[in-house]
Amino acid sequence: MFIDSHCHLFYEDYKNDLEAVIARANDAGVQYFIIPATNHQTAVEAVRLAERYPGMYASVGFHPLDLKEFSEERLQEIEELSHHPKVVAIGEIGIDYFYDTSPRDYQKEIFSRQIGLAVKRDLPIIVHTRDSVQDAIDLVTEHAVKNPDWKKGSKRGVFHCFTGETVQARLLFQHGFLVSFPGPITFKKGTMHEVVREIGLDNVMVETDSPYLTPVPFRGKRNEPSYIPLIAQKIADTLNISLQEVAEKTTRNAVALFHLNIQQ
Numbered sequence: 001m002f003i004d005s006h007c008h009l010f011y012e013d014y015k016n017d018l019e020a021v022i023a024r025a026n027d028a029g030v031q032y033f034i035i036p037a038t039n040h041q042t043a044v045e046a047v048r049l050a051e052r053y054p055g056m057y058a059s060v061g062f063h064p065l066d067l068k069e070f071s072e073e074r075l076q077e078i079e080e081l082s083h084h085p086k087v088v089a090i091g092e093i094g095i096d097y098f099y100d101t102s103p104r105d106y107q108k109e110i111f112s113r114q115i116g117l118a119v120k121r122d123l124p125i126i127v128h129t130r131d132s133v134q135d136a137i138d139l140v141t142e143h144a145v146k147n148p149d150w151k152k153g154s155k156r157g158v159f160h161c162f163t164g165e166t167v168q169a170r171l172l173f174q175h176g177f178l179v180s181f182p183g184p185i186t187f188k189k190g191t192m193h194e195v196v197r198e199i200g201l202d203n204v205m206v207e208t209d210s211p212y213l214t215p216v217p218f219r220g221k222r223n224e225p226s227y228i229p230l231i232a233q234k235i236a237d238t239l240n241i242s243l244q245e246v247a248e249k250t251t252r253n254a255v256a257l258f259h260l261n262i263q264q
């Protein structure tokens with residue numbers, strides 16, 4: 001059994017065939033889905049999906065590319081939504097220097113405030129980075145050090161679509177963070193499987209980031225959670241272990257991080 005730890009099933013891309021997408025995922029062994037919002041509107045939609053489907057859980061927060069939508073009132077509403085029983089994290093939050101749609105200092109400030117919200121609510125965070133891994137690591141570790149009681153005895157969050165180096169991953173693990181890997185790990189020119197070879201699976205999850213980042217052999221098409229086993233198979237081949245073992249370990253990590261109350 002697999003968990004897709006990051007998929008945006010609220011997008012228009014799935015408007016016409018969400019039931020079929022879920023059925024294909026279930027057939028592929030993917031039974032649970034974490035749905036991270038990107039702003040207030042999608043937070044409402046993610047929660048709505050989580051209410052409707054027992055296998056779905058929501059995460060709420062402002063994505064660094066969606067900060068035009070940000071306001072104090074909206075943040076307050078995100079906090080209110082975070083009390084919903086099927087909201088399992090604050091996210092996706094972070095910093096993005098690739099598109100640079102908001103000034104870097106502003107991105108860091110809002111990221112920091114949303115980490116503060118996660119600390120206050122004692123929830124884990126889902127972190128987005130692009131060309132900004134080290135700055136994001138600096139910020140989350142600062143909060144972790146300042147707030148030793150934040151998620152004490154459990155994990156504090158995940159760096160999704162992790163693109164950093166092995167030393168950076170290890171630093172994150174020391175502070176209670178995981179990393180997750182999406183479809184590009186299957187690309188011929190990719191190098192992230194080499195990082196996986198070095199860090200093993202103790203702090204790793206799998207994700208599709210649907211509808212983006214579709215794995216081989218469907219690269220270029222819409223992504224969907226039923227492709228999770230393609231990502232897991234690449235990890236299994238890299239570590240020379242069975243697909244079953246990848247499923248068990250990554251599921252166990254997701255269940256522990258998000259405190260999912262499910263049968264494994």
Ligand SMILES: [Zn+2]
Nearest residue numbers: 092128129161
């Ligand atoms: Zn992201």
Ligand SMILES: [Zn+2]
Nearest residue numbers: 006036092209
């Ligand atoms: Zn995402």
